[in-house]
Amino acid sequence: MRIAVTGAAGGFGRHVVARALLAGHDVVAIDLPAAVPQDDGHEAGAVEWRAADLVAIDEVRPALAGVEAMVHLAAIPSAHALPEPQVHAVNVSSTYNVLLAAEEHGLDAVCSASSVNAIGGIFSARPRYDRFPVDEEHPTYCEDPYGLSKWIGEQQSASFARRRPGVPFSALRLHALRDDYESAVWSAAEDEFRWRDLWGWVSFDSAAAAVLLALHRGHPGHSVYNIVAKRTGSSTLSAELARHWHPQVPIEGSLAGTAGFYSTEKALVELGWDAGDEHPAISDGERSESAVPR
Numbered sequence: 001m002r003i004a005v006t007g008a009a010g011g012f013g014r015h016v017v018a019r020a021l022l023a024g025h026d027v028v029a030i031d032l033p034a035a036v037p038q039d040d041g042h043e044a045g046a047v048e049w050r051a052a053d054l055v056a057i058d059e060v061r062p063a064l065a066g067v068e069a070m071v072h073l074a075a076i077p078s079a080h081a082l083p084e085p086q087v088h089a090v091n092v093s094s095t096y097n098v099l100l101a102a103e104e105h106g107l108d109a110v111c112s113a114s115s116v117n118a119i120g121g122i123f124s125a126r127p128r129y130d131r132f133p134v135d136e137e138h139p140t141y142c143e144d145p146y147g148l149s150k151w152i153g154e155q156q157s158a159s160f161a162r163r164r165p166g167v168p169f170s171a172l173r174l175h176a177l178r179d180d181y182e183s184a185v186w187s188a189a190e191d192e193f194r195w196r197d198l199w200g201w202v203s204f205d206s207a208a209a210a211v212l213l214a215l216h217r218g219h220p221g222h223s224v225y226n227i228v229a230k231r232t233g234s235s236t237l238s239a240e241l242a243r244h245w246h247p248q249v250p251i252e253g254s255l256a257g258t259a260g261f262y263s264t265e266k267a268l269v270e271l272g273w274d275a276g277d278e279h280p281a282i283s284d285g286e287r288s289e290s291a292v293p294r
């Protein structure tokens with residue numbers, strides 16, 4: 001399958017491009033002109049780079065020409081990296097533009113990077129959680145420009161999915177991407193820095209697998225998935241973390257041991273994504289020859 005990856009030069013984009021190539025796909029890598037690398041480390045000609053500012057629809061249309069599926073990762077991935085209006089404007093307009101161009105080009109599958117912050121979290125003054133574990137039906141209480149842009153991005157995906165009922169649109173709620181558990185783990189003394197976003201994380205490899213599985217999903221329509229590792233990055237027991245930092249939140253599922261606070265059951269059932277596997281081997285469901293539903 002010929003897959004466009006926006007934000008391909010970014011931290012996660014590089015992993016998604018590498019994994020897509022390993023799974024036998026062709027990749028069109030899209031990023032801002034200044035971000036396109038001279039040498040991306042791949043075999044010559046393996047990846048076609050296209051420079052585009054996705055806020056400009058006239059640059060988006062040619063960038064997505066000739067591809068079959070799109071992974072949309074480009075974003076300002078923080079509430080504070082730029083002034084608030086810019087974080088909102090870049091994330092919301094670029095997502096609208098790529099979804100529109102994907103529709104115009106008749107793409108077969110779309111997967112967008114959302115974030116656990118779509119419901120509020122690390123950038124909230126005091127995040128609100130109604131229950132643990134947090135599933136994809138949890139209401140949003142986001143209050144910052146980044147989380148809001150990710151929440152709106154999910155609504156944009158749902159809206160475009162309604163216009164094309166045969167096509168799978170997935171929004172993956174990613175969480176603190178790291179190489180592995182060792183680079184995600186912190187000491188009990190650091191627990192207080194992560195109480196807002198519930199000590200979660202996910203490995204690049206595992207999240208990249210979720211992206212490819214989502215493109216090959218067996219049913220059409222818009223769906224949101226928590227893509228978060230099965231265990232937290234804290235050495236403190238999860239029930240103890242919940243009691244200490246979020247005593248008012250009802251625990252409605254298991255938080256045994258260092259179990260993560262986000263439910264990943266939906267991703268397991270619908271995508272076949274295993275939240276416990278940090279470095280999954282490429283599965284058949286990610287491969288180029290897997291059928292894309294129409």
Ligand SMILES: NC(=O)c1ccc[n+]([C@@H]2O[C@H](COP(=O)([O-])OP(=O)(O)OC[C@H]3O[C@@H](n4cnc5c(N)ncnc54)[C@H](O)[C@@H]3O)[C@@H](O)[C@H]2O)c1
Nearest residue numbers: 007009010011012032053054073074075077113174176177
């Ligand atoms: N890194 C994380 O821990 C994390 C967690 C949750 C969600 N996410 C989401 O995953 C995605 C990838 O995150 P990342 O960590 O790789 O971010 P990153 O900043 O490393 O990469 C983002 C890329 O998007 C590109 N970009 C930004 N504005 C653009 C524009 N107008 N046109 C074209 N390209 C543009 C940047 O040049 C950059 O290469 C983002 O959507 C982010 O919100 C990341």
